[in-house]
Amino acid sequence: MDVRQLRYFLAIAEEEQITRAAQRLHMAQPPLSHQLKLLEQELGVQLVERLGRKLKLTEAGRTLQRRAEQIVGLMEATVSEIVEHESGIRGTLSIGTVATTGSTLLPERIRAFHQRYPMVHFQLWEGNTHQITQLLERRTIEVGIVRLPIDDTKLYDMIRLPTEPLVAAVSHNWNQGESDSPIRLSDLADLPLMLLRRQQGTSIYEQTVEACQLAGFEPRVLCESADIMTLLTLAEAGVGITIVPKSAVSLRTSTRLRFREIVEPSLESTAAVIWLRYRVLSTPARRFIETISPTSTEL
Missing domain, CATH: 3.40.190.10 (Periplasmic binding protein-like II)
Incomplete structure (x- = not known):
């Protein structure tokens, strides 16, 4: 088993097909299949199993994939560091x-x-x-x-x-008290909200909805979007109010959009x-x- 075979195996594992892996490696399919067979024979285990046209790694295959990634990565890093000493x-x-x-x-x-x-x-x-x-x-x-x-x-x-606070982005058309004063979450009870779309690993949507419920109201969610710039553009146009991390202030410099601190309760993101x-x-x-x-x- 050598580094070349490990590279072949990683391509197969990532592409889940011999054909696509061979195309990626710029080689013919039969030699790549032969290398996989030789690797399995040398290790004495089955590394992949066929599920229709796709290949699925066995438990042994997943173990080899993890180790191969480390070995190949270490080889590449070593070569890179040696070259860097000179250049x-x-x-x-x-x-x-x-x-x-x-x-x-x-x-x-x-x-x-x-x-x-x-x-x-x-x-x-x-x-x-x-x-x-x-x-x-x-x-x-x-x-x-x-x-x-x-x-x-x-x-x-x-x-x-x-950690940074979440703020409400409000169009200058909305009459919600002094333009720079903090805003209570309950002040948003009857207003249309536009929130970052729920995604795996993203909590701002859930955090906002739960905070609204704890404040005694069910939020009126008018719009969800995964694109924060879209939400800020809609807020600037007066469509609704969006709740975003404070760092979003740097994304929009328009004087028509105001960012208001949220209090009672305050919301944060890390x-x-x-x-x-x-x-x-x-x-x-x-x-x-x-x-x-x-x-x-x-x-």
Whole structure:
């Protein structure tokens, strides 16, 4: 068993088909099937089972997949580090982020990181928390910036970011007291609310609804959306009021939209930087995480 065979096996495991794996590896299907058979013979176990046209990993196959990812990742990181001794840190750093936190956390850190490591290229992905964790699990990105809580916490290491309040984004057309004064949650009882769509791992919707119920009313949810910019645009147009993290203030500079602190009760949200616990990170990813915190903390 060598690294080449492990790469072949990982492609099969991820594509769940010999045909697609062979296309991905730019090789013919029969040699790839033969390599899988040789690997099973060498280990003396069945690694995959056929379910129609798809392949499913056996328990032994899943174990090998985890180990192969670590071995191949360590090999790639080792080669990268050796090259970097001569030419400096280079490569591509893929980061996924939820919109509000990414807009406040990333610009200054990317600027400083680029000044220090000018040969590192960035790929940025944006989505909700569930989408970011999927990108991490597919290994499309190395680092994710999400809102807590997340599912399957044992999969990740993380650095928690400071907790921030949720605020009400209100059009200037809405007459809800002084424009800069805090607003009680009960003041929103008879008003149409627009909330971040419920997603796996996203709690702002549930948190808001539960808080409204505890305040003695059932919220009038007019609209749900996974796109915070869509909610802010609708709020600016006077369609309704949306509740968003305070960092969303930086996404919208229009004077027609006012952000009001929510009191009685106050609502909060916590974001975090996360990465797969058992993945060998590239040097750029490790260095970037160090810019968030000198010592990363585990879940």
